Amino acid sequence: MFSRRSFIQGAGAAAGAAVLAGSKPAEAFTFAEFFQKHYKELTPKDKEAIFKRIEHETKAAYGVDVTITDPPPIPEVEFAYFLSLTRCNGNRKCVEACVKENNQSRDPAIQYITVLEMEAGSFDLVEGDRYYNPPEVPRKDKFYLPVQCQHCRNPPCVRACPVEATWKEADGIVVVDYNWCIGCRYCMAACPYEARHFNFTKPSIPADQINPNQSYLSNRIRMKGVVEKCTFCLHRTRNGKYPACLEACPTGARKFGNLRDPNSEVSQILKHKRVYVLKEELNTRPQFYYFFD
Ligand code: SF4
Numbered sequence: 001m002f003s004r005r006s007f008i009q010g011a012g013a014a015a016g017a018a019v020l021a022g023s024k025p026a027e028a029f030t031f032a033e034f035f036q037k038h039y040k041e042l043t044p045k046d047k048e049a050i051f052k053r054i055e056h057e058t059k060a061a062y063g064v065d066v067t068i069t070d071p072p073p074i075p076e077v078e079f080a081y082f083l084s085l086t087r088c089n090g091n092r093k094c095v096e097a098c099v100k101e102n103n104q105s106r107d108p109a110i111q112y113i114t115v116l117e118m119e120a121g122s123f124d125l126v127e128g129d130r131y132y133n134p135p136e137v138p139r140k141d142k143f144y145l146p147v148q149c150q151h152c153r154n155p156p157c158v159r160a161c162p163v164e165a166t167w168k169e170a171d172g173i174v175v176v177d178y179n180w181c182i183g184c185r186y187c188m189a190a191c192p193y194e195a196r197h198f199n200f201t202k203p204s205i206p207a208d209q210i211n212p213n214q215s216y217l218s219n220r221i222r223m224k225g226v227v228e229k230c231t232f233c234l235h236r237t238r239n240g241k242y243p244a245c246l247e248a249c250p251t252g253a254r255k256f257g258n259l260r261d262p263n264s265e266v267s268q269i270l271k272h273k274r275v276y277v278l279k280e281e282l283n284t285r286p287q288f289y290y291f292f293d
């Protein structure tokens with residue numbers, strides 16, 4: 001069947017995008033999905049119809065009743081994440097919670113957070129061990145560095161996308177419209193933090209583990225052939241909750257909040273602690289910071 005993605009790839013309209021995309025098989029799209037407009041052109045009525053359609057599609061594909069919403073950025077909010085490298089002990093509870101909250105594929109496994117086991121004193125991400133599996137953590141002379149989307153203020157992934165399927169919102173969250181993504185993976189190549197992940201197959205999630213509270217730009221179940229990543233749990237954080245990874249962290253290593261509020265915990269950390277960003281030399285200007293307590 002014809003699809004927006006397969007059409008763009010087939011026609012080569014995305015200026016070379018097809019070279020990478022050639023390996024992605026075409027998917028069956030409904031007529032309505034094929035003619036769906038860009039997210040920024042959708043009216044509230046369009047969105048209502050699209051969300052209903054996705055709810056029906058999810059029921060058909062996974063047998064589960066879900067609700068799709070679209071919480072907008074909150075005015076005067078700039079979100080930032082801070083992670084204490086003193087407190088993180090490498091237990092990976094954040095990874096587990098993120099997978100469940102955000103309906104990530106279990107097999108093949110997609111995980112938005114990669115925790116690296118690092119040698120004390122080193123910040124070279126390439127040297128970090130992502131497959132560490134000792135009987136107990138933390139190990140002596142190691143520290144643990146969780147890496148996820150840094151929600152860069154100057155995001156190379158956004159510039160790389162040939163069809164504007166990914167962009168930065170007013171609160172700083174970098175989002176992807178999975179329905180607009182053509183699966184070329186240019187954004188993945190551009191991201192210096194390996195924060196983006198590609199759905200080579202239809203995500204596999206046991207029906208009884210699906211989180212039914214979903215949003216269009218975050219944790220709704222993705223389709224085969226599109227890119228996904230951390231969204232700062234916007235369906236939670238724009239509704240006054242913390243990200244799932246923060247709530248799951250047993251050591252209190254994770255802090256999240258509004259940098260525009262001078263009294264917020266994150267503003268106070270920025271003011272009083274020495275903070276670090278990853279790969280500062282690339283001028284990506286992350287909204288994700290690391291610090292030592
Ligand atoms: S970390 Fe990667 S995916 Fe996230 S905003 Fe920066 S460049 Fe984009």
Ligand code: SF4
Pocket residue numbers: 160161162163164165166176180181182183184185186187188226227
């Ligand atoms: S979001 Fe990434 S994979 Fe999707 S169209 Fe844009 S660059 Fe390509």
